[in-house]
Each structure stands twice: as C-alpha cells, then as structure tokens.
Amino acid sequence: MPDPLSPSDAAPLVELRQVSLAYGSGTGRMLALEDATLSIAKGEFIAVVGPSGCGKSTLMKLVTGLLPPTSGEIRVHGAPVKGPIRGVGMAFQAPTLMPWRTTRDNILLPLEVVEPHKRRFRANKAEYVAKVEALLASVGLGGFGDKYPWQLSGGMQQRSSLCRALVHEPEILMLDEPFGALDAFTREELWGVMQKLWLERRFTAVLVTHDLREAVYLADTVYVMSRRPGRIVKLRRIELPRPRTLETTFEIEFVDIVHELRERIHLEHA
Amino acid sequence: MSDTQRRLLLIAMPWLAMATLLILWELACIVFQVPEILAPKPTRIFEVMVLRWDILLKFCMETFVTTAIGFVLAIGFGLLLGLAVGASPFIYSGLYPLLIAFNAVPKVALVPILMIWLGVGALPAVITAFVISFFPIVVNVATGLATIEPEMRDVMRSLGASQWEILTKVGVPRAMPYLFASLKVAVTLAFIGSVISETVGGNRGIGFLMLSAGARNDSATTFAGLFSIAIMGVLMYAACALVERRMTRWAFRGEIVT
Numbered sequence: 001m002p003d004p005l006s007p008s009d010a011a012p013l014v015e016l017r018q019v020s021l022a023y024g025s026g027t028g029r030m031l032a033l034e035d036a037t038l039s040i041a042k043g044e045f046i047a048v049v050g051p052s053g054c055g056k057s058t059l060m061k062l063v064t065g066l067l068p069p070t071s072g073e074i075r076v077h078g079a080p081v082k083g084p085i086r087g088v089g090m091a092f093q094a095p096t097l098m099p100w101r102t103t104r105d106n107i108l109l110p111l112e113v114v115e116p117h118k119r120r121f122r123a124n125k126a127e128y129v130a131k132v133e134a135l136l137a138s139v140g141l142g143g144f145g146d147k148y149p150w151q152l153s154g155g156m157q158q159r160s161s162l163c164r165a166l167v168h169e170p171e172i173l174m175l176d177e178p179f180g181a182l183d184a185f186t187r188e189e190l191w192g193v194m195q196k197l198w199l200e201r202r203f204t205a206v207l208v209t210h211d212l213r214e215a216v217y218l219a220d221t222v223y224v225m226s227r228r229p230g231r232i233v234k235l236r237r238i239e240l241p242r243p244r245t246l247e248t249t250f251e252i253e254f255v256d257i258v259h260e261l262r263e264r265i266h267l268e269h270a
Numbered sequence: 271m272s273d274t275q276r277r278l279l280l281i282a283m284p285w286l287a288m289a290t291l292l293i294l295w296e297l298a299c300i301v302f303q304v305p306e307i308l309a310p311k312p313t314r315i316f317e318v319m320v321l322r323w324d325i326l327l328k329f330c331m332e333t334f335v336t337t338a339i340g341f342v343l344a345i346g347f348g349l350l351l352g353l354a355v356g357a358s359p360f361i362y363s364g365l366y367p368l369l370i371a372f373n374a375v376p377k378v379a380l381v382p383i384l385m386i387w388l389g390v391g392a393l394p395a396v397i398t399a400f401v402i403s404f405f406p407i408v409v410n411v412a413t414g415l416a417t418i419e420p421e422m423r424d425v426m427r428s429l430g431a432s433q434w435e436i437l438t439k440v441g442v443p444r445a446m447p448y449l450f451a452s453l454k455v456a457v458t459l460a461f462i463g464s465v466i467s468e469t470v471g472g473n474r475g476i477g478f479l480m481l482s483a484g485a486r487n488d489s490a491t492t493f494a495g496l497f498s499i500a501i502m503g504v505l506m507y508a509a510c511a512l513v514e515r516r517m518t519r520w521a522f523r524g525e526i527v528t
Contacts (some may be wrong), residue, residue: 064428088428096421099520100443109439113429148520164425174428 012039013204019072031229032058047207047215047222055230056208060174064088089165091178095157097149103160104145107132110168135163139193155186175207191217212258227268234264310490318494330498333475336392340399341460348404352411377402381470395467402463403456410452414445447521450514457506
C-alpha cells in the first residue's frame, strides 16, 4: 500500500493532460483554464489557490466530469472522463442543504442516490441512520440530526455539508471554498475537523481556496494558478508533519511556505 | 400597551375594520335615505341571509362544488404542466408563449362558446373555473423548478443522479411552496370563474341566484348573494393558506406554526 504522505510515488488517481476550457463561443468566448497538467495520487490532499476568477472552480468541475474540457484529456483510474464520474463528494461555499429535509435526511441523500447503497437503502435504513449519527458526532454535531438546516448556525451547516459529501465514502472529495463564508475562528476549527476526517479515511481531496494558510494547513500539494486564463504556475509540496495544529500555523516553516506562495500570487497582480 | 393587548388588538383589527365599514354603510343609508333597491342596509342584508339561509346555502354549495372540481383539475393539470415546463427548456420555449396568449383571453368570452358546446349546467362553470385558475399554478411550479440552485444540481449530478432523481428529490419539494402560494391565488380565480359562468348564463349556483334576484328587483337578496360569495371566497383562501403553512413549514422557517 502506498504511503499517502508521499503521493509522488503512487500511481495517479486523477490525471489532467494539457486541459483547456473555454466558455461561450465567437466573440463571447472566454478562456477560463489553459493548458492545465497535473496528477493527483490516491489519498493525496491537493489545494488549488489563485486570484479570484482564475478558473479554480472550473478545474474542479472538469475533474468531476460536470464540464467537458474544450481540449486536452482528463483521466480517472486511467479511464477518460466522459460524464459526471461516480464516487465523488462535493462541498461548496454555500452549504446547499435542502431546507425541507432534516439534517439527518440531508446527509442520507447520497445514500438514496449512489449505488450500491441505493438498492439497499429501504431495507437497511436503520444501519444508514446509525452511520449518519456517528458521522455527525465525529464533526461535533451529535444530537443535531433532527434539526432542520435553517435551525443551525453557518458553521454547523457547513459541517453537515461535509458529512453529506463524505457519507457515501467517496474516493474523491471536492471542496470549493467550503470554509470561505465562515468567520475566522469557525474556519480554523473546521480545518481541524477536515484534517481529522482525512486522516481517518484517506480519501483523495481537491480543495479550491483563496486562503493560503488554509491550503498549507490541509494540503500535501499546493498548486498556484495564474490570473485568467488560469494556468498552473507553481507546484509546492507541503511536507509539514501531521496532524497539523493551529500552533503549526505560527511555526516558521509554515509561515515561510505561506510567504513563498503569497509572493508567487503577488506576481500575478503586479 | 402590553404585549398581550398588542396581540389581541392585532387579531381584532380585521373585525374592527369590517365592523366600521358596515356601520358607515348603514349610517349612510339612513342619513341619505337610500332606497333599498339601490343599496340595502347591511342589517337588511343580514336579515335576508338569516331568513333565506336554506336557499342561499343550497346555491352556495352548487357554486362550491363546481369551483372545487375546477380547482382540483387545475391543480392536477397545472402541476403536471408546470413540472414539464420547468424541467425542460424545449417544452418551456414551445408552450410558454401559448400559455401567455391563452391567459390573455378574457375567460368570460369563453363562456358563450362553452355553452354552445356543452349546454347549460354545471360543466361550463367547472371548465371556466379550471381554465381561469390553472395558469398561476403552472407559472409558479415552473418558477420553483427553474430556480433550483446550480450547486444543488451539481451535488446531485456528481452523485450520479438521473434527471428523474433530480426532479423528484430536489425539483418537486422545492416547487411545493410555489405551488401552495399559487393555490391561494388560484382558488379565488376558480371561484370567480364559476360565478362568472353562472352569471353569464346558467341555471344553478350563487351567480344565477343573484342574477334572477336582480331581475326581480330584489336587491336585498342580490346583496345577500354577494356577501355569501365574499364569505366563501375568504374561507377558501383561508383553507389554502392553512394547507400552505402545514405543508411547507420549512419555507416559513418554522415561524409560529404549531
């Protein structure tokens, strides 16, 4: 079994080769992503940072097959991606929970849709509910399953959203600025929650963020993107030991890496 | 003013406003000596309503049944069409202009045609109630579907959900508050539709009662019919509003619903 902490040694789970994506056509054509090449190993946690509007979210949609690339090739498990791939969990800046479902029923949603759970759902509901309760407890939301999302705080909604993204044990987790709308304290607390979940389950994660400290705290590899049209201009491996804590973020090595990334992004604004 | 007084006053306000209006009406009739054939006093109208309650109730029930049938048809048909229009851009672009053109036709103009086709009776009233009330339902349901958050769709698609699953798990529940909001409007319209049909040409219902009482210069009975219509309208609206609150508690974020 490959060591997830040294992803470069493992066979890539996700591969992008010279992928470009343009929205629209004719004069309205806008190149959002240009010539992106990257590979993500199984169990690796990567972060994509860059100025706003640089195509970070586009990259995420490409990897999950929600958008077809204009040119280039995307492979998952060695097979070209042709449509939305299975076994993905997603969390966005907005929690996108369904207000008509309780928190528990929201988190059960992927199990109602994704095979093989879908087939077993009715017969094994009690088992799945227990699973959701355990997951809720692990993110500090034990006993909140009966509440509706709108009865929870922003941070609690975002935790629920993470639970929903993980409940069907996806191989790949896509995080599109999931902590972006939260206050600084809640955000830093959720970094810890996220890292704990990753250390326990070792899924492959793609985090899109504009918070450099968040990227360095969570990721094994950080990709820096240029201004639109987005290109990958820097790859930085983060070899800080895990579990990282808030204390880590004040250590000199951590600060140096953040500084280095900041300078590279600063070039984009110059 | 204490909180309790405030709350009581809020509840009492509609009744106070209505009582004020009726008292002003009564006083105006007395002061200006308005002949009964022009505008009967409210007390006289209520007297007639009490005296002839059996007839009024019978005609009201006829109107209620035609309205209810037309309304239920409108819900069923409006829901299906609204889901289709909201779910498919092709159906939307194909049908929407037609729907708008159809809605622009004054429905009272349809009644004579319906009479030619179907004769006099309950059926033209049912159909008028139906055609006049299905439009807001279609538009609202379609709007509810069309405004699904793109992220919600992405979540479902990335889970490998089919279009059908997205429709049933996200679209339909999300369209429900829109549906129930439209029902309040639609039920009033359905009611207007059946009364119009009864008034233009019919042999049953409260509209017909008012028409024939008016022909006999029996203003008091005509006004009693009008009051009955108003009361029925409010009751139907209230029933729909209650159903709305019960069914879509989440859309009200749980406020004061027990």
